[in-house]
C-alpha cells in the first residue's frame with residue numbers, strides 16, 4: 001500500500017512513541033517493526049507502507065513543535081481526552097499509538113490552532129492505516145466532539161479552587177506539570193511565580209549561541225554570519241560572547257557553524273557559571289562533572305592557550321563527545337580528559353587545582369523549557385537521592401582545591417534543596433571554606449542575599465541555574 005499522507009503527523013507519532021516507550025515501541029506498531037531502530041522515515045516506509053520524502057525545513061519545524069508541545073502538554077491533553085470520553089478508564093486502557101494520535105490531534109487543534117478539519121482528516125487517516133478502520137472512526141468521533149466544544153468555548157477546564165491540594169491538582173492539569181512540582185514551587189516561590197514558571201516551561205524555548213573566541217571567532221563575526229543567514233538575533237545583555245536566537249537553528253546547523261567549531265549552543269545561564277569560576281590563563285582547573293563539556297569548553301576558550309583543565313566524568317561516551325568537540329573548537333591543547341568516578345579519584349590521581357568546578361548531577365528543574373520530557377521523568381523521590389549524591393561529590397571536589405584556591409558548586413536547578421541548602425550543609429562540615437560573594441563576577445540582578453549566583457526563568461527569562469563560589473583558607 002502506498003499512500004501520500006501528512007508526513008508531519010506520522011513522523012511526530014513515531015517520534016513520540018519512541019520517546020515514551022524507547023525500544024519497546026516497535027512492538028506497539030502492530031508488531032510490524034521489530035528490530036528497527038533507525039530514523040523515523042525509513043521506519044515509516046518499511047512498517048506502514050507510506051511513501052515518504054525528505055522533510056523540508058518547514059516540516060521539520062512543525063514536527064519539532066508538535067512533538068515538543070504534545071509532550072509538554074501531556075497531562076492537559078490527557079485531561080481533555082478523558083473528559084470527552086467521559087471515562088478515565090477508557091483513557092487508561094487506550095492502546096498507546098491511538099492515544100498518541102489523539103494527543104497530537106488535540107494539541108494541533110487546541111494549542112496550535114491548525115485548520116481543524118485538516119487535522120481531523122489527517123489523524124483519522126493515520127489511525128485507519130496505522131491501526132484499523134475502527135480506530136479511525138473513534139479518532140473522528142472524539143476529535144469532532146473536541147471541535148464542537150472548542151467552537152462553543154466550552155472546553156472542560158479545571159477550576160483553581162478548594163484546599164491547597166485541590167488547587168495544586170487543578171494547576172498541574174491547567175499548566176501540564178506533575179502535581180509534586182506544583183506543590184514544591186507553590187511552597188518555595190508562591191502561587192503567582194509558580195504559575196509564571198510553568199508558563200515559561202511551556203513556551204517555545206529560545207537558544208543562545210556562544211562565539212568561540214578560543215578560535216578567534218568573536219561575537220561580531222557570529223553576528224555577521226547570522227545576518228547573512230537571515231537568522232534573527234540579539235546580543236546577550238550579560239555576556240560578551242553570547243547571542244540569542246528564537247528561531248533559525250536549522251540554518252545555523254546547515255551552515256556548519258557548529259561543526260566548524262565556530263560557535264556552540266549554550267544558555268547564558270550556564271555561561272554565567274563560567275564567569276563565576278573566572279578562569280585565568282595559566283591556571284590549573286578541575287571540572288569534576290564535565291561532560292558533555294559546555295562549561296569546560298567555554299573555560300578553555302578563556303585560558304588563551306595557557307594552563308590546563310582536567311575534565312573528569314564518570315560517563316565515557318559523554319566524555320568522548322567533550323574530547324571531539326574540544327578538537328573541533330581547537331581548545332584541546334588545554335584540556336585533559338579523565339574518565340573516573342569522582343568518588344574514587346583521589347586513590348588514583350593526586351590532582352590539586354587553583355580552581356575546581358563541580359557542576360553537579362541535578363534534577364534539571366531549571367531547564368524544563370528546553371527538556372520537554374524531563375518533567376514526566378523526574379519523580380519527587382529523586383530529589384533525596386540527588387541531594388545525597390551532591391553532598392558526596394561536593395566533599396570529594398573540595399579535596400582537590402589547593403589552599404587559597406576556589407571551589408564552585410553549580411547546578412541547573414532552581415530548587416533550594418539542591419542549591420543553597422547543599423552549600424550550607426557543606427560549610428557546616430568544612431570550616432576551611434567560606435563564601436566568596438559572586439557579585440564581582442556576575443551582574444547584580446543575579447546575586448542572592450547570601451552572595452550566590454542564581455538565574456531564574458521568571459526573573460531573567462533565562463534557564464534556571466545556581467552557583468556558589470567558595471574559597472579555601
Ligand SMILES: C[S@@+](CC[C@H](N)C(=O)[O-])C[C@H]1O[C@@H](n2cnc3c(N)ncnc32)[C@H](O)[C@@H]1O
Nearest residue numbers: 289290291292293294295313314315341342359
Ligand atoms: C550536569 S551534568 C554536567 C554538565 C557539564 N558540566 C556541561 O556543562 O556540559 C553532570 C555530569 O556529572 C557526571 N557524573 C555523575 N556522577 C559522577 C561521578 N560520581 N563522578 C564523575 N562524574 C559524574 C554525569 O555523567 C554528567 O555528565
